[in-house]
Amino acid sequence: MIEFKLSNAVERMQQITHAVAEGMMRPISREYDEREHEKPWDFIRTMWNVSKDNPIGGKRSKGGNGAAAAAAEAEGEAADGNEHNERNLGMCVSVEELSWGDAGLYLSIPNAGLGGAAVNAAGTAEQRHRFLDRFKEGDPKWAAMAITESGCGSDSAAIQTTAVRDGDSWILNGEKIFCTSGLMAGQESKGFVVVWATVDKAAGRAGIKAFIVDAGTPGMKVTKVEKKLGIRASDTASLVFTDCRIPLTNILGSPDVPKTSEGFKGVMATFDATRPLVAASAIGVARAALDFVKDELCKGEFSLRYGVAPTKLTAIERDIMDMETQLHAARLLTWRAAAMLDEGQRNNLEASMAKAKAGLVVTQVTQKAVELLGPLGYSRNCLVEKWMRDAKINDIFEGTQQINMLIVARRILGYSRQELP
């Protein structure tokens, strides 16, 4: 039945994450934007202590992509059969709140992240156990995914990093860039990095496999931490692999993976789960900007006259109403993509729709917010200019707006990659 009421459990998560956003993130938001490459350790430790016991998205889970959730599953804490699974929706709602607090800080929260998502989606039970259990204990940890290279981003089939089998090992060689949390996952914690590499360049996409590299593995080195437009509290690293030797069992998925295209598809499928989260994060940032603009405007005589003739609206009313509408439309598309996943439905099309729409909308909304606030918007005394800078990443990572449009286009037209390159 068509229904738009968040469950009590999700609403509770929303309240908790909002309190975190307001109480812990906003106060240090500007500081860690200005002090790029410094880590908010107090915040990180607090979040680690809270989240290793109470993962974002709740404990009740079947699969999903959080490390603690996967660990819980491994321990046999299967989802309550009577309980509706709303893990992905819950994550979206929580991530929106945290990103309303600060998108860069949200991305720096220690957890299994994108690397964990890949292990959870495509890994074996043994791999989930070996790599994800650690996220329930000890010191803060991160996991990352390394796909992009200097010569390829969205075109992951062009990956040049190689994996060559040598006895009981794989040997990795190559260079990865733009790896979110790569520094923390690969070097500063006992986490891991999921690295995409080719086992057979001649095979193209079919030759691309994912490999799990433990933090501190000899031969893996962080060579650069990028200086960025926004999300400065989150590190974006370059990783160089020089004869980096990892166990044979660290190829993501079953030992048969090298012979099939399973690995690549499996990892690509993690994007169906993570794109709604990126969209949700985007929406959180843009909502922060919109809330701020409305609060500032409403200090004066301003009011939004819903219901009057469109021809009577002022330019500012029109702008604000457009922002509200577009943002909420993106939110509903995002919730739909997440809810489908919770229902066990394929959501590849819907996830890309949400991501494409949200990336575009938040870019426009935050840029308009800076404009509407005048000098206030442009000043670093307010956070709006930061939100505009932070928002833009959502139009780029996890597949640019254009790549997601291409995915949507292929799916609605029934075209293959060859038919619509």
Next chain:
Amino acid sequence: MIDFTPTEEQRMICESVAAYARDAVRPRARDADEEGTIPGDVVGTGWELGLLQSVIPEAYGGFGSQRSAVTGTLVAEELAYGDLAVALHLLAPRLLAQPVIDYGSTRQKERYLPRFTANGLYPATAAVMEPRIDFDLAGLATMARKDAKGWVLSGRKCFVPLGSRAETFLVYAATDPSGGYSAVQGFFVDRGMPGLTIGERERNMGLRALDTVELTLDGCHVPVENRLGEEAGCDFERIMDASRLALGGLAVGVARSAYDYARQYAKERRAFGRAIAQNQAIAFMLAEMAIEIDAVRLLVWEAAWKFDQGQRVLRESYLAKRYAADMVLKITDNAVQVLGGHGYIRDYPVEMWLRNARGFASFEGLAIV
């Protein structure tokens, strides 16, 4: 819970409406537009779907189903996918019946509702829009003044669907020019009442098959019992919310028809040795259409769901309808563009959809869920 799946019952209703739209309406839509009239059998078959009859209480001959705005938006989309003029024609009687169900006195229900459950579409309608540049639901220029004998209505209305043949008009007028929505009340005005002049059939840019007229109310006297809800009156804001939801659903239907047509065309039409859809410039236009249609549909659904929960949805319905109006224009325009020269030719339906779509920005009160 958050759920995006229609119920089994809603799916069945949509399927039957979609079949009607596809088989009975779409093949006749172009001729209807050219000839300026909807064939009687198209109306007859549509009426037999029982969309209005189903929500009329059993006491008045209906089936007494619970009214659902969500179902209403689903049905509106399917009808408009067939043709917007036919959709508005079929939905027009509901403009009078639904407010009677919601706000009518017992006397008014007894008087009006049985008419809708007899055989065939009973021509009744509502008059909301006004022919002036500053037309505003929150400040109607048509006035209702109370005197010793009842109410005196003065003003002009336009775009009254089914106006040429309607037996009864539900005319909305303000009792106070600056009172906003809450000062607006509905009045039943019968054809032939002194002071009511029914104008010539209007000539519009689109919806040429739809019969619309201008009404002039010149000191038109109606008895007190002709006020919708009598002493209790009505909630005009909420009636207009229901209208915005219907218009939102209708816009989604028009947009989807244009999108489907353009997508199909782009896959078949070849240039430079490949289908034009294989060019990203075209493919991305189509992808954007798909995303925008879904975005608007979800906004409309959510507002409708809130409406069904009894919530005030002035803001939600207003924003959804506003977005829908923008979206449907852009999509139909892009559909014409995808077809290129053919899009401009009346042998193809897309130029008609563009003309129909342009109206949504101005339309108010033309249908309700």
